[in-house]
Amino acid sequence: MECVFGLVGNGFAIVAADTSAVHSILVHKSNEDKIMLLDSHKLIAASGEPGDRVQFTEYIQKNVALYQFRNGIPLTTAAAANFTRGELATALRKNPYSVNILLAGYDKETGPSLYYIDYIATLHKVEKGAFGYGSYFSLSMMDRHFHSGMSVEEAVDLVDKCIMEIRSRLVVAPPNFVIKIVDKDGAREYAWRESVKDNPAPSA
Template sequence: MECVFGLVGKGFALVVADTSAVHSILVHKSNEDKVMILDSHKLMGASGEPGDRVQFTEYIQKNVALYQFRNGIPLTTAAAANFTRGELATALRKNPYSVNILLAGYDKETGPSLYYIDYIASLHKVDKAAFGYGSYFSLAMMDRHYHRDMTVEEAIELVDKCIIEIRSRLVVAPPNFIIKIVDEKGAREYAWRESIKDTPLTSK
């Protein structure tokens, strides 16, 4: 029941993911961070088989760092997305990874961007995207409320609407979500949405 979604606003991009590590009917942990910080201005949100997700995202992170170390300049967001797509396409013909990716970044020349990369190595630059069962609801909410020049406050409000919809409509909804943002100041964690804290406690 994974849920990963993201959007591009005015001068920033953000990625949101659930934090549940689940196998079959068991929840192993509820604080799994599925949004990796690739470098100072890039985020990678991933969903899929846990082993593939962790191995592949770490592989991309280390290779992005290696490129910067060797060449003295970081990859652009578009270049990182195309590299990721190329590695998925190569693996597809050998030992495919069951992983879907949202890659968000900020470049001085082009501003914020978001790339959709699925497990069969399809690559698209998008304004909003989602993976997992939560995409049925988050995409519907974003289609209705999203606009290209959203402020951070408007985007977070929309994210909260998506999370509320997922929690209320999905039969087995993940309780916790993590929000990360990237803008000219860099990539960083923005907030958590924890179900226990969101539910007011009433005393008798």
């Protein structure tokens, strides 16, 4: 029941993801951060099989860092998206990853951007996108309320609308979400929307 969605506003991109780690009918934890910082100005939000999601996003993160270390300049968001798509396409014919990705970034020359990359290595630059069961509701909400050039406040309000719709309409809805933003000042965590707190493990 994963939910990952994002959009591009005026000078920034914002992404949100549920924080539930589940297997079958079991919830293992409800504070799993599924949005990774690729570098100072890039975010990668992923959904899919937990093992594939963690392994693949860490692999991309380390290779983006390796490129910057070797060449002295960071990859652009478009280059990082194309590299990610290439790795998914290569794996598709050997040992495919079951992972869907929204890659958000900010470049000085081109501004904010959002890339949609699915598990069969489809790549599209989009203004809004979503994966998972929550996409049925978040995409329809964004179709109705999204407009180009949104302010941060408008975008966060729309993200909150999407979260509320997912919680009220999805039969097994994830309770908690994390929201992150990337703009000229860098990529950072913006807020958590929590309705369930994980209980601390009992002491022995």
